[in-house]
Amino acid sequence: MSRRNLLRGAAAGAGAITLPALLAACGGGPGGDGKTVTMGSNASDPVPKKAFAEAFRAYEKQAKGGRKVEVNTVNHEGFQENINRYLQGKPESVFMWFAGYRMQFFAKKNLLHDISDLWEGYSGFSDALKEQSTGADGKQYLTPYYYYPWAVFHRKSVFEKYGYEAPETLDDYLALAKQMKKDKLVPIAFSDKDGWPAMGTFDYINMRTNGYEFHKNLMAGKEAWTDRRVREVFDTWRRVLPYCHEGANGRTWQEAAATLQKRQSGMAVFGLPHPGQQFPEAEQDDLDFFPFPVINPEHGQDAVEAPIDGFLLAAKSRDLKNDKAMESAKDLLKWLATGEAEDIYLKHDPNNIAVSDKADTSAYSPIQKKAVDLVSNAKQISQFLDRDTRPDFSSRVMIRAIQEFINNPKDVDGLVNDIERQKKTIFASD
Structure with a gap:
């Protein structure tokens, strides 16, 4: 537990x-x-x-x-x-x-x-x-x-030092992660002790794979978690996990973001405030991000997670x-x-x-202006898994389910069947 x-x-x-x-x-x-x-x-x-x-x-x-x-x-x-x-x-x-x-x-x-x-x-x-x-x-x-977009954050200086380039597709993302591992970095800072940080990764893989409408309907209880499209999300995530911090369920988001600040990790999927709060003022200009990469060209990078x-x-x-x-x-x-x-x-x-x-945006930092562009150019904006669904489904089912997946990513069938069973009970009470 x-x-x-x-x-x-x-x-x-x-x-x-x-x-x-x-x-x-x-x-x-x-x-x-x-x-x-x-x-x-x-x-x-x-x-x-x-x-x-x-x-x-x-x-x-x-x-x-x-x-x-x-x-x-x-x-x-x-x-x-x-x-x-x-x-x-x-x-x-x-x-x-x-x-x-x-x-x-x-x-x-x-x-x-x-x-x-x-x-x-x-x-x-x-x-x-x-x-x-x-x-x-x-x-x-x-x-x-206010609002804040989620993306893949990194340090400019680390990318410049190793000659990394922001990936556009999932294959590019995994290739970059593999190279970071060779360079003795933790490719992807990762945490889920608080129960919600990993939800951002799930959402992006889901929206990049199946699109925003499917995300919205899945969160509203209108799609089955046993659907092959959901299984594909977890199968894709399983390909990413070997490049993530081990022991994520025992790490807070602050601890994960701190590894990015200390140049121990190369990337992290976060909302804008999370790495920003861990970077001293003198290092803020070194923080940068790129949109979560494309998985299915049909959906591209149309959706952006930007909670309000x-x-x-x-x-x-x-x-x-x-x-x-x-x-x-x-x-x-x-x-x-x-x-x-x-x-x-x-x-x-x-x-x-x-x-x-x-509001006066003239004093915005470069990363704030980039964040505005990211959201302004999005075709759809999601609020985040635990905000786009019932709070009882999020807290009672999805926190535990995602943590169990991180601990044991092999049993996807058992995972989605369990989620679907609980979903039916909870949404039936609505």
């Missing part, structure tokens, strides 16, 4: 009771003083935590009536694992979460406040962003804040029980929807991309 699963088992006991209480510890009673907006934050890593603190401080300086933001920061993984209990318990007024299916799931359960009235006044957001912020009922629930993060109102929050408190919470969301608010955040965390076209 992995540490991740062990923790999950513990959470089903005492931990599952204490975390919602911990998350809601900042609440000031029903409605509080009406001026203080309580915030449930999953930004536990140092860089985003500081950046959010600067953004909220800026809000407080310009807010009318002495409004304040009281932040309760919880470990990122713990927050995600316990989000369902949190939202049904005593959550803060505002909380950080994700766009797309993960938001729609909780909206359908009436755990989110409708903010369609705020969207009537929002400007600078594309139709695609609005769609990702909209529930199945056609109402808006999310204020998007933002802010939502918790329907069961005891801090939103009066009009003044709701007014304050919505005032914060309106400010967070501005380009100014995004500029302040990104000044302190240059590892993400603003969603608002009102």
